[in-house]
Amino acid sequence: xxxxxxxxxxxxxxxxxxxxxxxxxxxxxxxxxxxxxxxxxxxxxxxxxxxxxxxxxxxxxxxxxxxxxxxxxxxxxxxxxxxxxxxxxxxxxxxxxxxxxxxxxxxxxxxxxxxxxxxxxxxxxxxxxxxxxxxxxxxxxxxxxxxxxxxxxxxxxxxxxxxxxxxxxxxxxxxxxxxxxxxxxxxxxxxxxxxxxxxxxxxxxxxxxxxxxxxxxxxxxxxxxxxxxxxxxxxxxxxxxxxxxxxxxxxxxxxx
Amino acid sequence: xxxxxxxxxxxxxxxxxxxxxxxxxxxxxxxxxxxxxxxxxxxxxxxxxxxxxxxxxxxxxxxxxxxxxxxxxxxxxxxxxxxxxxxxxxxxxxxxxxxxxxxxxxxxxxxxxxxxxxxxxxxxxxxxxxxxxxxxxxxxxxxxxxxxxxxxxxxxxxxxxxxxxxxxxxxxxxxxxxxxxxxxxxxxxxxxxxxxxxxxxxxxxxxxxxxxxxxxxxxxxxxxxxxxxxxxxxxxxxxxxxxxxxxxxxxxxxxxxxxxxxxxxxxxxxxxxxxxxxxxxxxxxxxxxxxxxxxxxxxxxxxxxxxxxxxxxxxxxxxxxx
Numbered sequence: 001x002x003x004x005x006x007x008x009x010x011x012x013x014x015x016x017x018x019x020x021x022x023x024x025x026x027x028x029x030x031x032x033x034x035x036x037x038x039x040x041x042x043x044x045x046x047x048x049x050x051x052x053x054x055x056x057x058x059x060x061x062x063x064x065x066x067x068x069x070x071x072x073x074x075x076x077x078x079x080x081x082x083x084x085x086x087x088x089x090x091x092x093x094x095x096x097x098x099x100x101x102x103x104x105x106x107x108x109x110x111x112x113x114x115x116x117x118x119x120x121x122x123x124x125x126x127x128x129x130x131x132x133x134x135x136x137x138x139x140x141x142x143x144x145x146x147x148x149x150x151x152x153x154x155x156x157x158x159x160x161x162x163x164x165x166x167x168x169x170x171x172x173x174x175x176x177x178x179x180x181x182x183x184x185x186x187x188x189x190x191x192x193x194x195x196x197x198x199x200x201x202x203x204x205x206x207x208x209x210x211x212x213x214x215x216x217x218x219x220x221x222x223x224x225x226x227x228x229x230x231x232x233x234x235x236x237x238x239x240x241x242x243x244x245x246x247x248x249x250x251x252x253x254x255x256x
Numbered sequence: 257x258x259x260x261x262x263x264x265x266x267x268x269x270x271x272x273x274x275x276x277x278x279x280x281x282x283x284x285x286x287x288x289x290x291x292x293x294x295x296x297x298x299x300x301x302x303x304x305x306x307x308x309x310x311x312x313x314x315x316x317x318x319x320x321x322x323x324x325x326x327x328x329x330x331x332x333x334x335x336x337x338x339x340x341x342x343x344x345x346x347x348x349x350x351x352x353x354x355x356x357x358x359x360x361x362x363x364x365x366x367x368x369x370x371x372x373x374x375x376x377x378x379x380x381x382x383x384x385x386x387x388x389x390x391x392x393x394x395x396x397x398x399x400x401x402x403x404x405x406x407x408x409x410x411x412x413x414x415x416x417x418x419x420x421x422x423x424x425x426x427x428x429x430x431x432x433x434x435x436x437x438x439x440x441x442x443x444x445x446x447x448x449x450x451x452x453x454x455x456x457x458x459x460x461x462x463x464x465x466x467x468x469x470x471x472x473x474x475x476x477x478x479x480x481x482x483x484x485x486x487x488x489x490x491x492x493x494x495x496x497x498x499x500x501x502x503x504x505x506x507x508x509x510x511x512x513x514x515x516x517x518x519x520x521x522x523x524x525x526x527x528x529x530x531x532x533x534x535x536x537x538x539x540x541x542x543x544x545x546x547x548x549x550x551x552x553x554x555x556x557x558x559x560x561x562x563x564x565x566x567x568x569x570x571x572x573x574x575x576x577x578x
Contacts, residue, residue, distance in 0.1 A: 013507045013527045017393040024394065035508050093359070094368055119507050120390055123371035125359040128327070132363035137438055138327065140356055143501075153442075158352045159453060160502040164443040177494070177508060178501040216368025220384060221397040228533055231554035233545070241557050242567045245539065246575055248555055253537040255459070255516040256483065256575070 001053030001147075002107065005044045005077065006100060006114040006126065009061055009068040010034040013119055019224055033068045036115025038182035039175035043145060044113050045076040046180065051147060053110070054078045060085050060099050066198060073193035074185030080198040087203050092215035093125040099213055100126070101133030102206045109134075111152075112172040116141050127174035137167045141176040257378060258344035258405060261287035262337065264357075265294045265306050265314075266349055272302045274456055275349035278414040280310035282407070283347045285376045286383040291315055291341060295333045297323040303427040310417045313426040315341065321434040324441050327356040329434050334361050336432045338404075345405035351455065354408045362406045369406040370398050374413040374513070374534075391507040391530035411456040412513050447500070452486040454503065459485030460514045462505055462532070465492035466521020466542065466561055473498040475565045476520055482572045488512065488532075490522045506531035521561045524549030541565065 011017075012030040019025070033041070044055045056079045057072040059065045069080035083099055085091065104112065112131075117124035124140070131138030143162070144155035147169070154165045157176045185193070203210065232248075234241040249256045261283040265276045283290045292306035292314040303314040317333040334357060338346065346361070348354035350372045362369035374395075375386035384397045385407060400406075454460065461483065463476035473493065480487045488510070489503040505512055506528040517535035522528060524540070524547055532538070533552050540553035541564050550556045557564055 011390065013530075016526065017390050019394060092368060093371075094362070094366070097359075097363060122389060122391060122511075123359075123369075124355050125362070125369055125371060128356060128359035129363040132331075132360045138360075139439065140327075141352070157502050158444070159455065160447055160451075160500070162445040162447060163441060164445075166440045166442050168438060176501075177504060215401065216366075216403060217370055217398050217400050219396045219398050222389075222394060223396075224394050225392065225534060228538075228552040230551045231538075231556065233550065233556045233558060238559060238563060238567060241559070242564065242571050245555055245557060245568070246571045249516065249537070249539070250575065253516070253554065255537050256572070 001051045002110045003044045003055045004109045004112045005040045005057045007037045007057050007059040008034040008118045009065045010120045034115050034118045039179045040113035041072045042180045042182040070193050073196045074189040083201045090215045092217045094216045095213045097126050097129035101130045110169050114174050116174045116176045131172035136170045138172040140174045142173045143178045258287045260289045260343045261345040262291050262293050262343045264348040265292050267299050275411040277309045277416040279347045281417045282409045282414045307425040308419050316429045317432040319434045326437050326439050328437050330357045331360045332434050333432045347407045350408035350410045358408050367404040368400045371408045373409045391511050392534050393530050454486040457486035459483045459516045460488045461518045462488035463520050464490035464522030470498045490528045519549050523547045
């Protein structure tokens with residue numbers, strides 16, 4: 001099995017967001033593997049252990065991304081590729097998907113795993129876009145995956161319903177919570193990861209020109225939501241509090 | 257402004273989804289002409305509803321291979337309608353179907369797609385789309401620089417246009433070719449049938465670790481039922497196995513913006529708050545007066561949820577009956 005995982009380095013979900021001069025301040029933020037991508041890495045390792053083959057983790061980003069790729073290698077992935085995005089002035093999902101698909105197109109993947117979405121941008125576009133660019137099948141928000149020869153049976157979360165899908169390889173899936181329990185890198189895993197191959201590529205190496213991946217959309221403003229202020233803590237006996245709440249919801253907030 | 261914008265009318269369980277009516281309203285804010293698009297089998301009958309809620313006319317693409325949703329089939333149908341209509345924009349709901357189909361259409365057409373939009377404004381001669389990032393910890397305004405403008409809108413953020421029963425419009429059926437599909441849907445287990453959809457719900461009641469067990473989670477469901485709302489949960493409750501991950505609200509999980517959000521036994525960790533803080537009214541019930549959730553709640557009750565919630569259920573019952 002030729003298995004690929006698409007990885008994004010994202011802010012830790014514990015982080016508060018600070019905006020300065022219209023940009024999100026990231027110099028002091030803690031970065032992690034996008035939580036949904038952890039499910040993808042875990043599943044990729046399981047598939048390899050069952051069916052053989054190799055897991056390659058790919059990320060588009062700056063050189064700091066090496067840390068998250070090493071985490072994936074420490075979990076058990078075999079190889080990592082970091083495509084440097086420093087030549088790209090402004091990127092959007094079109095950009096990212098085009099670069100990743102260009103990298104993947106001559107790699108003959110049997111299965112590509114990605115997160116359902118990234119916890120920063122949250123668009124969930126990259127997986128389906130990459131599959132479309134490659135002309136392969138894609139199943140999103142999966143919660144169970146069984147591969148049997150050229151066929152895969154997949155369970156997916158559809159707004160709470162469970163859909164069972166049969167589909168043939170090559171295949172791209174995006175991973176949803178409940179798929180598995182991502183392992184923590186073990187100490188020997190971390191030691192081994194340091195020696196595993198991590199290849200760095202530039203756009204030039206993919207025969208891509210900056211213009212070809214020019215973003216179709218661009219951000220004109222970034223802002224924080226209005227700060228919620230603490231409201232009213234109700235007082236008195238429980239019965240009083242409950243009836244006051246119901247009456248406030250009806251007359252003041254007018255939501256019921 | 258855009259001249260012509262297509263709006264995808266999503267049919268689920270034999271009903272046109274409310275988010276599609278909201279999409280008509282969203283399109284209205286930047287389009288001169290709105291064309292409703294229905295895709296499926298036997299879906300023409302929803303044309304009138306689209307027209308009465310803002311569509312100028314409707315294009316219907318029916319095919320036996322579209323009887324059940326597959327991303328491939330719907331993508332093929334939409335691409336053919338787009339080719340025929342040559343619109344400036346397409347608006348879909350940011351639903352399971354919208355999230356699946358829109359990126360594929362965008363990739364095929366090498367177009368930009370702005371996902372999960374909560375507000376649309378025309379400013380400085382361009383259409384600006386506001387969308388949450390970091391699950392709502394921040395927002396960005398995005399514009400489409402070139403080509404087709406593809407947009408998915410988040411449910412519950414655009415007011416549906418008032419229904420105009422006198423309005424009429426042309427309904428055109430177009431023949432679409434759908435190739436044999438490679439993805440076969442074998443089975444759908446409807447866990448949510450008859451229940452209120454979490455992303456579209458006007459009222460959401462969520463339980464956290466404080467409910468203590470799957471058994472304890474039942475009163476969350478009961479409270480939601482009384483209010484005709486949907487059930488949500490914090491990551492803590494899902495991790496502890498009290499409920500399904502499909503209910504999780506937060507930075508990992510779903511982001512909801514209902515009119516009323518009731519957080520029960522939820523401490524209010526930043527990841528959870530990201531997923532619900534843009535709700536219009538927030539009620540928190542927690543026995544810990546120091547719980548973070550009270551910092552963002554409009555109304556709070558400090559107390560044992562197992563005492564508060566049953567009383568609340570009684571009170572709401574009395575109100576909804578009267």
